[in-house]
Amino acid sequence: MVATPVAPGQSVADTPPARRRDLRGTLTRVVVAALGGGAVFLSFPPRTVWWLAPVGFAVLGVLLHGRRARAGFGLGLVWGLGFMVPLLRWTGEFVGLVAWLPLALLCALLIAVGTAAMAVVSRLPGAPLWMALVWVADEALRAVVPFGGFPWGKIAFGQPEGWYLPLASVGGAPLIGFAVALTGLGAAHLLRQRAWSGRGIAAAAVVLPLAAGVGASALVHTNPDQGTATVAAIQGNVPRAGLDFNAQRRAVLDNHVKRTLQLADDVRAGRAEQPDLVIWPENSSDIDPFRNADAAARIRLATETIGAPIAVGAVVIDPDDRLPRNTVVLYEPGRGATDTYTKRQLQPFGETMPYRSFFRIFSETVDRAGTFQPGTDPEGFTMGPAKVAIDTCYEVAFDGVVRDSVAAGANMIAIPTNNATFGYTEMTYQQLAMSRVRAVEYGKTVVVAATSGVSAIVQPDGSVTARTGMFTPDALVATVPLRGEATLATRLGAWPEWVMTALGLLAVAFSVTTKRRSRPTPEEGVGEEETDGGPAGAA
Known part of the structure; x- marks a missing residue:
């Protein structure tokens, strides 16, 4: 059999069979990403399968490892859509797709910003830790922007039946989200490890958050100290x-x-x-x-x-x-x-309408939104x-x-x-x-x-x-x-979230800075590139 000739300037990887393999790989990653996000959705009430949340993060960890930020964004967008589209189905119950799908897309885009950063830190030593911290930072972002934030879908809110719930008494909802993400990302890291030393660290990332949740139950009290x-x-x-x-x-x-x-x-x-x-x-x-x-x-x-x-x-x-x-x-x-x-925190596009005159250009239905004013006390x-x-x-x-x-x-x-x-x-x-x-x-x-x-x-x-x-x-x-009696979370206030967010952002900054410093000059030659696969940059 005579091999298909390769045109001058064309690599073997650019031949149709190679492109088909690349396309299959990309489609596989897209489907797996959507399934991973769907697993997180299924962990939310009224279902009680809370353990599907770390499974969804394990899928995300496998997909993001070693990717560029661009691919991390694309894969995270698909993962976020798999999570947010079914989770927010209720927003379109009586007004249809016009509310449901744009809101789900916006939430998924904000998640994708976080997963792009998670991909950036995925090559650092102790990657599951830094990736989980970046996830906390992303949830903090979604709680304040846009239009005052939309924290619906915080991972903690899917865990009322789970082993992680007692952690709320220590560090609030952000600590639960961190623990769930760390477990799943640690599991993904464990699957990649061949050396026993690496497996030990990855196993700790899986086990310690669960153990901490169980241990924190000793801090949860129901005694009526004020009658x-x-x-x-x-x-x-x-x-x-x-x-x-x-x-x-x-x-x-x-x-x-x-x-x-x-x-x-x-x-x-x-x-x-x-x-x-x-x-x-x-x-x-x-x-x-x-x-x-x-x-x-x-x-x-x-x-x-x-x-x-x-x-x-x-x-x-x-x-x-x-x-x-x-x-x-x-x-x-x-x-x-x-x-x-x-009420101090009003619902945008419901009780109030941000940029009403601007959005009226697209639809007069914006005037169905209220003109409520927030309280302050x-x-x-x-x-x-x-x-x-x-x-x-x-x-x-x-x-x-x-x-x-x-x-x-x-x-x-x-x-x-x-x-x-x-x-x-x-x-x-x-x-x-x-x-x-x-x-x-x-x-x-x-x-x-x-x-x-x-x-x-x-x-x-x-x-x-x-x-x-x-x-x-x-x-x-x-x-x-x-x-x-004040819980530890009450006394610490927002500090756990601020500290975790700061550490996550520092990890991103360190990773970006290190990569730039280690980038070879043209005289030195270029070594092996990072994998760049997914919807935003398929390999």
């Missing part, structure tokens, strides 16, 4: 799911009043404990009780009948600028409205024996927002939320997982009150002792521990 309180979470339900759930605003309010009155009947009949405090959901009164006397009267009726203070989620119009606030109003028996908390309410931190819905995803609420002296956390817009999607379970992480992080009981579910009582160790179904009226009543 106990009996709390009720009211889920009144909504007339219908979707964006127009509040078209019958009075029906939503009446549902919550009715369910509270039913609870009062149960208390009088001995079927339920008398609550010390009651939490209603976000938007349980979309009618401003300060402007509508009838709405205020209905809320006061519920308060007087149940005989306990009620935190009521309401839309309140500011008398000065005439713009709405997402506000929780404290109603007390015999006193009426006595205090307020205004993190202090919650004193309700009976409890000092309650209030973090409304979207706020629970933000480390700094919850941190400031707890720092105001809270011994319990309440998460009033409205998830009716997202129907029967996984969104409410993803959000409940965040509440479970916060419970361990701060060592506090967390009470989740949702308009349509899932409402829950979460103990300081992250366990859920009571929960409701979805789109059904219900009431949860439980006696819970009040804890004032």
Whole structure:
């Protein structure tokens, strides 16, 4: 057989068979990257297969090792899409692809920035450590940009059932993310090692984070060092799911009043404990009780009948600028409205619209977004024996927002939320997982009150002792521990994330600087190049 001739200036690698092999290799890497990101998605609630997250990072570690930043970006983009596209499916439940896919793509692009940097440090000694630190830095970036950040999808929020959860009490959500990433990246490193010495280091990267998580469980406490309180979470339900759930605003309010009155009947009949405090959901009164006397009267009726203070989620119009606030109003028996908390972290493209005039060029639907204004005061309410931190819905995803609420002296956390817009999607379970992480992080009981579910009582160790179904009226009543003791994570604040982020960035800077210094001059000749494979630079 006569070999196919090679044209002058053409290498064997450029012949069609070689190109086909390269194409197959690239397609294989793309498929594997998507599957790796999908594994991380599957680790998130409502599923309990938390161990798939380190598997997904192991896949990422294998793909990124020795790659250039360009290939790391491309492979990371595919991995990020495999993770974020299914995770954020709920954002398009009632508005379609226009919200879902652009948001997922943006999140994946930000992940790709991190994976490009992870590829850069993948040749350093102890690569799994530096790559995991870079991942923490990337999560920190996604928590602040763009438009105030979107930390949904932090790896920690997929771990409420996992062995890593106790680490939240030491270093918060960032430490969990670091530990999960280190385990997976260490496993990838272990697969590549042939020398026993290298295997020992890689094995340590796999085992130590898991061991640390198990060991940290000794630091998680549930004892009521400030007594106990009996709390009720009211889920009144909504007339219908979707964006127009509040078209019958009075029906939503009446549902919550009715369910509270039913609870009062149960208390009088001995079927339920008398609550010390009651939490209603976000938007349980979309009618401003300060402007509508009838709405205020209905809320006061519920308060007087149940005989306990009620935190009521309401839309309140500011008398000065005439713009709405997402506000929780404290109603007390015999006193009426006595205090307020205004949501500080607003949801972009929902409660508010950044660059409204610019985005209106592309679609007039931007005017469906609200004109809500943020609050500034993190202090919650004193309700009976409890000092309650209030973090409304979207706020629970933000480390700094919850941190400031707890720092105001809270011994319990309440998460009033409205998830009716997202129907029967996984969104409410993803959000409940965040509440479970916060419970361990701060060592506090967390009470989740949702308009349509899932409402829950979460103990300081992250366990859920009571929960409701979805789109059904219900009431949860439980006696819970009040804890004032500060966890190590509370005392350290943002420092663990800052330190890990700084170390990750220093590793990137060191790797880039070292590579430039070691780059051969034309006179010296060029040695073996780094592998550059993947969507952004296939080899």
